[in-house]
Amino acid sequence: MKEAALILYECVAAGEKYQHSERLALCQYRIFLLHKTMSKFDNLAAAVQLEPYIEKLDEEIQLDAVKDLANVYNTIHHWDKVYELAEELERKVDFQLELQSRRRKNKKRIAFYPIFTYKAYANLLKASVCEVRKEYEKALEFAKHYIMNF
Structure with missing residues (x-):
């Protein structure tokens, strides 16, 4: 179910990308958590993508x-x-x-x-x-x- 959750969170994040909301930040964090199980470089890309949203959480x-x-x-x-x-x-x-x-x-x-x-x-x-x-x-x-x- 992780792949389905990842797609769902990415869709919500894409819809919220101009809002700078807590919901967007939470989606980015959950995307990051779902990516953590992948390779080190995927983890790094997910980490870089999450960093700007930390303060919104x-x-x-x-x-x-x-x-x-x-x-x-x-x-x-x-x-x-x-x-x-x-x-x-x-x-x-x-x-x-x-x-x-x-x-x-x-x-x-x-x-x-x-x-x-x-x-x-x-x-x-x-x-x-x-x-x-x-x-x-x-x-x-x-x-x-x-x-x-x-």
């Missing part, structure tokens, strides 16, 4: 989208982009934590993981990039942040 879905983008760039060893997305993920988590402290406790969350998981994962991504760059002291600092978030 719901704030909590943005956490998953940025994490998924970072994973795609990580698989193709595009370290600068991984680091940049890890920092963006960390900023978005800090914003969500600030929002969470202000809103009602009974509001249903839509992010896949608990908020702290995204912050820890951002630190883990940064540590892995620093390790590849042979910046071991910096990698240890990020790894410590990762451990402290758990």
Whole structure:
């Protein structure tokens, strides 16, 4: 059913392309998720297509989208982009934590993981990039942040 879903999302995205709506962004994210199972280069093309729509997604879905983008760039060893997305993920988590402290406790969350998981994962991504760059002291600092978030 993935091929049928992909066709459906692509049709909706084509119909919405001039709207710059959250629905278009969500379609682009779902297209990206459906492409993730394909080759690394298909994943890269889907990631590039998704990037302009990230900010249009719901704030909590943005956490998953940025994490998924970072994973795609990580698989193709595009370290600068991984680091940049890890920092963006960390900023978005800090914003969500600030929002969470202000809103009602009974509001249903839509992010896949608990908020702290995204912050820890951002630190883990940064540590892995620093390790590849042979910046071991910096990698240890990020790894410590990762451990402290758990």
